[in-house]
Amino acid sequence: MADTFPPLRNDLILRAARGEETERAPVWVMRQAGRYLPEFRKMRESHEFFEICRTPELATEITLQPIRRYSGLVDASIIFSDILVIPQAMGMEVLMNPGPFFPDPLVTPADISKLTDVVDVDKELKYVFEAITQTRKALGGEVPLIGFCGAPWTLFAYMIEGGGSKTLQKAKTWLFKYPEESKALLLRIADVCVDFLVGQVRAGAQLLQVFDSWAGELSPYDFSTFSYPSLVHISTNVRRRLADENLPSVPMILFAKGANHALGFLAKNAGYDVLGIDWVIDPVEARRAVGDKVALQGNMDPNVLFGGRDAIEAAVKRMCQGFREGKGGWIANLGHGITPGVAPEDLRWFFECIHKYSCASRS
Numbered sequence: 001m002a003d004t005f006p007p008l009r010n011d012l013i014l015r016a017a018r019g020e021e022t023e024r025a026p027v028w029v030m031r032q033a034g035r036y037l038p039e040f041r042k043m044r045e046s047h048e049f050f051e052i053c054r055t056p057e058l059a060t061e062i063t064l065q066p067i068r069r070y071s072g073l074v075d076a077s078i079i080f081s082d083i084l085v086i087p088q089a090m091g092m093e094v095l096m097n098p099g100p101f102f103p104d105p106l107v108t109p110a111d112i113s114k115l116t117d118v119v120d121v122d123k124e125l126k127y128v129f130e131a132i133t134q135t136r137k138a139l140g141g142e143v144p145l146i147g148f149c150g151a152p153w154t155l156f157a158y159m160i161e162g163g164g165s166k167t168l169q170k171a172k173t174w175l176f177k178y179p180e181e182s183k184a185l186l187l188r189i190a191d192v193c194v195d196f197l198v199g200q201v202r203a204g205a206q207l208l209q210v211f212d213s214w215a216g217e218l219s220p221y222d223f224s225t226f227s228y229p230s231l232v233h234i235s236t237n238v239r240r241r242l243a244d245e246n247l248p249s250v251p252m253i254l255f256a257k258g259a260n261h262a263l264g265f266l267a268k269n270a271g272y273d274v275l276g277i278d279w280v281i282d283p284v285e286a287r288r289a290v291g292d293k294v295a296l297q298g299n300m301d302p303n304v305l306f307g308g309r310d311a312i313e314a315a316v317k318r319m320c321q322g323f324r325e326g327k328g329g330w331i332a333n334l335g336h337g338i339t340p341g342v343a344p345e346d347l348r349w350f351f352e353c354i355h356k357y358s359c360a361s362r363s
Ligand SMILES: Cc1c2[nH]c(c1CCC(=O)O)Cc1[nH]c(c(CCC(=O)O)c1C)Cc1[nH]c(c(CCC(=O)O)c1C)Cc1[nH]c(c(C)c1CCC(=O)O)C2
Pocket: 029, 030, 031, 032, 033, 034, 035, 044, 049, 078, 079, 080, 081, 082, 083, 084, 096, 098, 099, 100, 148, 164, 211, 213, 336, 337
């Protein structure tokens, strides 16, 4: 199937992900297909969120929106979907109104029996695979396509909280009151993540990113006890399965948001090629922590995009200097997803500044 895809014309992000110091930093932004784009909001007027996710033609169209708008400026696309398609595939109902809402969350470990026993990922998430194949063709080789999933801890937290939460009190109650059941559930989610990520590569994804958006809510000990084993389970098994099935060995990105204390350990042991970082850590310090073991991705505070052109330029310049001080690959990005309300032209300016200031030579 792979030879039916158009040849890739921009491999900057693939080279940076492999640790190469590229002539300039490749750049994309998390949530680049989303509510800050008028063309996305227009589509949302006539289609529900998960309807778009489940309709490959619509998901393809939205994935391409930022690629078209910022053609020549953005170096990767990310398939339009959501991390919560995994809880859905496991048998849970998830609504988006406007944030995620689970009408029937997991309350005690007895509720685990309500989850689907053996998830047939190829059937349940076929729509994502079809969207990936269609998008890969429609991209015409302009930039690589990133596939993704939520990390088990972040998904576990949503499945128990039933939506967003400031404290994660319910999810943490599980960790501390039912540690063995929690670990088992985390690995069960991880197994679904493995099938899902392998399926995305089979469908045409050229990189994979795992979003552990709530990693930073855990103490270092709890992160290493509960989240970390499931992240290693994913990297180990995805790589093994890709090799066994003669699929491309694509770079894997881990974004364990806020778990900056663990960067050095993750770089050595977690089995990912790239670690994403948020803006709470300085790039120089992050590079020192990871050495030359991995590439880094990040990390401008997304709210700088509200600060006007001068603020954006100054922050990008500083960020570029920081990341270029150390050796190793760097993928420029925000430190978390772009938020609704950003003016699309300000994001364009962010991309332009990255192009201008991120060349590899050290000053
Ligand atoms: C935690 C999380 C979710 N989803 C995701 C995460 C991890 C990244 C992060 O931490 O931000 C990941 C995600 N969600 C979406 C993508 C698409 C690809 C992309 O452009 O990056 C990706 C990669 C689309 C989306 N997912 C969602 C929207 C907006 C929904 C709408 O159209 O109303 C989009 C474009 C909805 C969503 N989905 C989720 C939340 C909390 C929300 C509501 C708040 C918000 O919009 O940020 C769960």
